[in-house]
Amino acid sequence: MLGIFFGLLCLLGVESLHFAHNTSQPIDVRIEYWLLEQYYDVVIDTHTPIISWNLPTFLNNHHHHQRDIQQVAYQVQLYKRPAHDTTTSILLWDTQPTESSSTTLQYNGPMFGVDSRYELRVRYWSTHGVKSDWFIATFRTAFFHLLNAGDAPQWIGSDIINMNQLRKTFNIDLSSSSAISSASVVISGIGYYELHINGYPVDLSRKLDVGWTTYQQRTLYVSYDVTDFLTGGANAIGVYLGQGWYNQQQWIIGPGARTELSTQYGSPRFIFRLVIYLSDSSIITINSNETWLGREAEHRADNLYMGTIVDYRAARPTFSTATFVDKTSLWINASILSSPVQNGTLSLQRMPPIRAGFDALDIPDLSSTDDITTSIVERYLCGADLAKFNGVLTPIGTDYSNGKIFDLGQNFAGWCRLSGINVPRGYIVQLRHSEYRYSSGINGIPFNGIDTENLESIAATDTFILQGSGNETIEPMFTYHGFRYLLVNGLDNIDSSQVTCYPVHTQTSLIGNFSSSSVVLNQIQHNILWSQLSNTMSLPTDCPQRNERRGWMGDAALSVDEALFNFDLIQFYLNFLTMIQDNQAADGAISDTVPFTVGFAPADPNWGTAYITITWALYEHTGDITILEQYYTSIRAWIDCLTRQYQQTGLAHYFSHWGDWEPAARMTNTSLISSFAYLHDVHRFINISAVLNQTDNVKNYTELYNTLAKEFHNVFYDGTLGGYADNSQAANVLALALPNVVPDPIETFVWEALLNNIKSQNQHFTGGIVSVAQLYPLLSTNGHHDLAVQLASSTTYPSYGHMFNNPIQNATTTWEAWNTLPDQAGSSLNHHMFNSIGSWFYRYLVGLQLSLADHQVHIHPRMTYDETLLTTVSATVKTQKGLVRVAWTRAVNDIEQLSISSPFLRIVKMTVTIPTNLEGIISFDPLLKSGQCHSFYVDHQLLWKRSSLYPRQRLRASSVNDLSLINVVSGVKRLAEDTDSGTMTLRVSSGQYQFHAVWEEKFL
Template sequence: MFCYYILVVACIAANSASRLPTAPYDIRVDHYKVDTTKDLIINTARPRFSWKIAMLETERNVLQVAYQLQIKSRNDQWDSKQVMSSHSIHVSYMGFDDLQSATFYQFRLRIWTTQSNQTSPWTNWIHFRTFMFNIHSYILSKNDSLMWIGSNQINMNELRKEFQISNSSPIQSAVVYISGLGYYELYVNGDKVDISRKLDPGWTVYEKRTLLVSFDLSATIKSGMNAVGVRLGNGWYGQEQYTPPVAPEPNYGPPRFIFFLQILFDNGEEMHVYSDSTWIGRQNSILHDSIYNGEFVDSRNDRLNWSRVGFTDLLSLWIPAELMSSPINESLHGQVVMQDMPPIRAGSDALHFEVTSTLIGGYLSANDIGHIQGAMLTDGGILKPIAVWSPTIGVQVFDLAQNMAGWCRFRFYGARGVGVYIRHGEILTPSIATTNRSYGEVYTENLLGATQSDTYVLHGDPAGEIYEPTFTYHGFRYVSIINAPNSMTVDDVECLVVHSETTLKGHFISSNPIINQIQHNIQWSQLNNLMSLPTDCPQREERKGWLGDAALTVNEALYNFDLIKLYINFLHSIVNTQGTDGAVPDTVPFSDGDFPADPNWGTALPTIAWQLYRHYNDVQILSSFYSNIRLYVESVYNAYKSTGLANLFYSYGDWVPPAPQPRANESLTSSFAFMHDISLLINMSQILGYTNDTHNYMELYQQLAEEFHRVFFNSTSHFYADGTQTSQILALALPNVVPSNIRSLVLEHLVSDITQKNNHVATGIIGTAQLYPLLSDNGYHDLALELISSITYPSYGYMSNNPYENATALWEIWNAPFEGPEMNSRNHIMYGSIGAWFYSHLAGIEFTSNTIVIRPRMASESKKHLLRKVDCQLSTLHGLVHVAYTRDEPDLVSNSIRFRLTIPANTQARVIFEPLFSGARCVRLIEGNEVIWPIDPKLLTERHNIENEVETGVMIVYINSGQYEYQVYWE
């Protein structure tokens, strides 16, 4: 079959049209996008490069045939020469010598393709530098001059040092390495380094792995006197953020930082500036900071120019810094390592775009899409209030119209010493839950122990003064200002959206307004819960790295956002918490939940690794974490040996099904996760060539499959376990568990239960994640569309269509307005799993190792009103995949579709058209203006590589890159 592609390449190479070639674009180095990374730092001596190949709208079958890569430093240069290869992702540097540590480099690239007689132009020289590869050893070797510093005596959260550069030789480079725990901000010669970078460094298991950040200060450090300043915050290093006795409280202490500045001169000499006892510090205007409880800021303690040369302060006591212990536990083999993921950012720098909200050649109009509640991701990362009111004297409430994570920037006018109190909440009082507060105030009872409040004391600037938090963040839609000295307007408030820096790579929109709102809520909830690790919620006394939430939503997250670096870092944190027996906890870093984890939580380790491999086709991820994944699976296997599947351990099971529905059989739910992970381990071992593991785990899986059916199946009633929807869903979702002769009976029981509940789900987070793909893949796609289109309780649509509150992010529980404050987040991501189904089934975009699969599931003619049109963009490592279809074009008859498709250069695709109703057969397939099915077999050419599956009626078309438009008619 695939000889077709070889023929095409040969034909085009021989007869290529001469056109102006285009340089490769959207280049990545070790997964970092060079276009959006401010200071490109690589932590390996053998980096890998990826790029995309430009293609004109009219071009097809564009393939790379060769590339050339050049890398140079100040003293060396390497040239790959022309490499005959079609590879354009994860292309390794193959130089004879490794790249050097802590060195500045440049590279450029050009390619040859089948569409041009000429080579492409070179890209511009792209700058990057390498990290100090031996940084941990270096820090240990300097233990008498390079120290963690801070204070055990006072809240020393502002430190400074001046130093002189007397070397007459020009400065070649100045690079700083810094880590401040819990958070830090770095200032040099009066200015903050990297203004939008916030809440740095990322939260990790500090005693095992503390993250170090590097900045290039070559343009900032100058000859003569210089000054550096560091501000510190408690962050997750503060004791206040932990809630024993659920999890053991880490033995952390006051904030501290480590700092190393390396200055190189053209004459070859070096100068170093370290963190040591020559630094001086004080307590600044932030009198207290807490992630949960906000900040108390007295701006009268601000000192202008505190990080500039020559600063003097007659009003504060600056004292020498103390040497502090390292957070690293050497006995646990802890290390200081590079923060190898994008930072948390605020505002417009936090989110980049590879896709657009503009419809590109699809069939949708604005009227099809409908109104979407909330702010758009394209609004620039800074939201303005849409309304303000005063529910009581001295209180003003602002509505941002969007449930978000971050903070607000306020402008105050008032006298020196006036204090303003700021509160944040997701909803207003009164809700259905009882409350003693006045109507229209911010509701805070669901925040549990977190206050989410900031206090600001004015310094009395007649021209007005600006306040925004530094070392905290909030989850909110509404902001309450109490005791403002001036009556504030919406122009006095703007709120910065804050999350780990990422790129929007997926855009899904349809003619179903309910689905569109759900997609909006998913994307916002996902962004709101990216805070250097995937969290569960951004508002209450929690915000933890719950593994269950992370495992359930990673597939959705990777369809929507470019998050490979964040998830790799999280995998390292999971491994850092892993016990010697292989077990992992429910949260990482371990701060809540159980240890060992519920199997549907612990599955995050294999599931995240597997989904990263699927979306990025990077085998390195599997090989890096395989041994830990195997060890984890063995830990569950060891527990199973004592219990069997019938009593396999659990903590949460199918968490929070809609009231009053019970949770499904917990042991069946845990058994599902256990067997799911074994199946992933089998896949990984096959890819990596570990044949013994493949054989052994296949045998184990088969034994477990037989046991699962024997233990949980009720042969009288023909359902599994308790008959709940989730029990049937999970049994059916596992491969080779339900015997083929009873599969239809189990499906019928599931569907009957759904229809008896008036087409509503009764599933918690585990069952819901598997339900929609299961229905779509087994002949019940119409039912799946009816479920997702529902706006009555319980449903996704109900969250945004009810008389009480209209969600702009996902709820934690299906009936949030009716529950009390306990466990009632309105900005939770765990039900976001449905978002993957939008891409994988409604648009039909799936991945294999080297082929894009396009297989949209279509509603039948009687249900096509549920989903008449879809428009989906997905930016892959190769380029943009665009899928659009319509059932409503004027010239289309019943049971027909029009379908537009873009496949990026250097790829191939398998396009699968499913019959629009049972027993249907394709009677005509048109591409462009040409009938390509049916066609006389004698006329079949390389352009018409089509399969007709007679038994199923499925039509399959094999294509290479390009833009296509199909019309498909069924009878």
């Protein structure tokens, strides 16, 4: 049957199709979310990896996107490549041609081997007669923890000296008939390491590796393919070590820390294994042991908070070469040190590494050629354009105040390199970093130097002692800073051409591009992008500049949805979920920070919500149900932990540590805030249980939620005030945001209390990070979208816009507080906990709601009635299922093009691209308060027009009516009207469309 179907497909005239990607191969092919087109050496450590792919965009003869193309079958093959002869391939697994539209499957073939190499092949058949070429890529496995204990390497270093540079020489004896077929390294160095072989760094831009974890529970390792670094004869390996987080000064235990997580760490150490496979089937193994030699390198001290001290007089740049001889330094044998792992796991680092500079951020083409997008000219006010970024920052201004000050024009996390330095031997240069500067006369301070008050107790200073060799370059090791301003002490004559600065963060791709007709919203988006990257450092940190930089869970929960719209961070957050699970106590409690350094356990409910919030967000952005399955049991344990806390106190006195953090007007009832998170998580858990078909849990936790919803209202509602708790904006927002909490008879009064309060504050919202995340979606879905846009567009205090419209500093990242500086001199200027508004940009202004598990994309942008508030919005998002484009504008000038004469009509024009193999559901809201749709056009072709005889009342019990179409348009399956709301909804197949929805006043 399938063979006959494929035969018929081949007769369907594929000559009329072109490919936007110049290939018929599958695109975006991933294994365990590694994009195989982007990462050249992918390593996995699971026997059941998830494999996924997308179909390319097809163009017709007019170079328009072909519509309604679906996959009808796929074939996936997996081959093993013998380590001794990687030119041959042995078939391991073959799905055979499989009739299916699914582009995701889980490997279920033979178990993979330790340290083995494989080849993946994927192809598809489509409804338009295309049989694709094979996509072919390779990957490797590691499974380092499965090595024979008798042949295992040792953790080495020294507890006696600062042994942070080690080396090992060895020979590869090759006969006339043998050659190096393949070679791989496994290494874990903590706090951090850098690996060199035969005089070259193995990965030049890879920094601050391995990722930070609770080391005794899980320590990460990395694997490299080093075949091209080795040669016959003498070879050498070199390793630098840094303190990283494996350092007592940086491991600060806060109040309430559990004793099992309070281990203090010590000196740097690493474990290493090199396996070389020769073509004659022999194997050479090099392990870390006491035969390695080590010494103190030029980096005399390194500290994430304090900075580095580097003495270049002690540098030995050729230390990793086989011919290296050092006549002036004492190299001694390394010592065997204890493993950091205590009843835990040594596991592969499954996420991309931290990188510096250009390699840290991949920027695919997210541009659009439609006339809507090109009409947006002025994108933002200040900062470096991330969409056009080349990986480095150079000064935009310079002056002198207690040293040479360079303004990089952008707040970021990273460091600077200074080159072309000519000074005598032993000369000292210091680099100091700050986020903002004193303004002349502020608080009586008469100078305009850098202001380091918000660094609190740390120095953030790099000190260099120069060699005096001429034309020297200085750059710190094993630290990073959060800053915009660089103060150079000791080099008064240095100029901007000698300064190059590198943003540093976990490697990722920019997959989202939002812009609008509002310069304010565009600047907020710009700030969101930079603050998110600055705090993507193997785990989601809170801020990069002061003595924090920890995995605060509340921050992570609030920004995850925005982050997944903007960046490819699936593996990054999966790693963080595993860390949360590692840190979870036997009673289900999780902690405020992960790793647990400060805060409490059980976590404040609005911080602990990160566990379920991140899990659900990953599911929504991937459609991968296995993510829900993997963490379901431990998420339930956390919910049950919260329930036991509730049973002790009730909601009236429910525990809370942090409240609605950083509000403009403080809310006194913190139990309401924490109760909100508890109810929110129970409700979300019900959703997850329904997806997983856990019917008993759906029933039991629904009963729990209904009980909690009634109690929430009874406990916190104040009938005298007409609102919840103290009737603050935050309290009423959180109550209204919870399903079925506010009874229908009083809902109008609660809304009135909220709206009046906002009006009394001169149209400002005064809540903090928890309530503001709920505010914008709440307003937009309940008929107050105009107000939401007004609040988001404000530039006066307190608002997002005020952060870059104040007399102190125009923000290029999101701040920690609404307050202007120096009112809160200790506040961070680079936080992501307020980034939640970025999710609203995509979900409500663009209208993008993902339903990837159902192979659908829902697009429903909310429209303001006041057309001057926001006239144009555009976004491109490279989802896990393909590229989605949405752009809309209030099309005042399109009336004549559509041959419409009435001046009283309002028009919205929207262009949409639905990825191949998906379906789109696209909704249009009325542009007038009492409006109804007059007519609807697709590609300037009239699809539907309201008849003068069309009845104004509801036609049937359901308020949604299917409409009869005037013309048949390719790809359009259905047009329906909701007669209650006036919303028009289309169901379309994949492809590119241009719509015009025309609105008129509704006359009864």
